[in-house]
Amino acid sequence: MEERKLLLLGLLLSQSQHGYQINDFIEKNLSGFVGMKRSTAYSTLDNLCESGHVRMELEQVGNRPARKVYTLTDEGRRLFDQLLREYLVKLEGFEMPVEIALMYIDSLEETERVGWLSKRLAAIDAAIAALAATPPHGFGVGVDLAIGHRLHMMRAEREWLLNLL
C-alpha cells in the first residue's frame, strides 16, 4: 500500500485534486506504466484521509455526486518525503515470475523451449514499442526518468533473451 500512497501523495504535491481526476490522470498518462485500479485509489485516498495525511473537502458541481477534493497536509508532505527516500533505496521488484518458470525450463524439449522464449521476445518487443511510443507528458522530468528506467529494464531482458536463444 505504501507504494500506492507515494504515488497519490506525489500527485497531490502540485495541486489538490478529487478522486476521479486522479484516476483519470493515471489512466490517461500513466496507464501501461502504473497498474493501480480505480477502487484502489479511492480507498487509499480514504485511508490517507483517516491517517491525516490528506485533508478532504466536498465540492458540489451542479447536481452530480459531490467531488471529494484532497489536499496534502503537512504530515502528508512529511510522509511523502519519507516514502520517497525509502523507495529510492529499497531493493524490491527484482523477483520476476518468469524466473520461477526459467528454473524448470529444461523440462521442455529444445524446439518448444525455443518457441516459447521467442514468444516472450515478441511480447517484450511489443511492450517496449508501446512504452517508447507514449509521448512525454510535460508533467515533470521524473516521469520520463521513471519510464526511461522501465524501458532500460525491458531492453535488458530483451538482450538477455537474445543471448540465450
Added chain:
Amino acid sequence: MEERKLLLLGLLLSQSQHGYQINDFIEKNLSGFVGMKRSTAYSTLDNLCESGHVRMELEQVGNRPARKVYTLTDEGRRLFDQLLREYLVKLEGFEMPVEIALMYIDSLEETERVGWLSKRLAAIDAAIAALAATPPHGFGVGVDLAIGHRLHMMRAEREWLLNLL
C-alpha cells in the same frame, strides 16, 4: 498464488517430498532468490491437494508429528506444464517500486538526490555480490539460468544508475 504453485509443483517433479523438506530446500538453496514463507508453502500444498494436483500420504517416523508427503498427480503434471508455458511468456514484474519514487525525484535537491541514488547503488552492489557468491546447486541447469537472469537484471539497474549519476 499460481507462481508459488509452479514453484512447488516443480520441486515435486523429481521426487515426492514432505512440507518441511521443501521449505528446507527453499531456505537453504533458494533464499535470497525466492521469497516464499514457510506457512505459505504449507497452505499452498494444502490447496494443491484439495484441487487434486498433488496426492498426500502420511509418513510416521518415531513419535514426531507425521510427515505429509506430497506426490505430483497427473493433473498436477498437466498444471505444471501449463503454468510453465504461461509464466514463460507472461510479462509481469517489470513494475518496480523504485519507479514510483523516480517519478518524484526532482523534488529532492541535487546533493540529496545524488546521495540517495548512491545509496541505492551500494545496495545493488551488495545484492549482486551476495547472489553471485551462491554456489551452483547441481539441482538443474534451470536454477542457474534463473539466477543468471536475476543477476543480469540487477546489473542492468546498476548500469542505469551509474549512467544517471
Added chain:
DNA sequence: TTTTCCATGTAACTCGTTACATGATTTC
C-alpha cells in the same frame, strides 16, 4: 435516445505475511 462521461463507492474474494502455538528429538 442511446451512449459515453462524470463521480462515487461497497462486498466478496484472493493472495500472502506475521505472529503465535505445539511438542517431540537431537545436539551441545
Added chain:
DNA sequence: GAAATCATGTAACGAGTTACATGGAAAA
C-alpha cells in the same frame, strides 16, 4: 539441561482486485 532442529499448523491481518451498483449530465 538448554538450545537447535524436526514438523506441523491456525488466526488475524493487510493489500489489492473484481464485479457490482448508482445516477445525473453531456454528447452523438
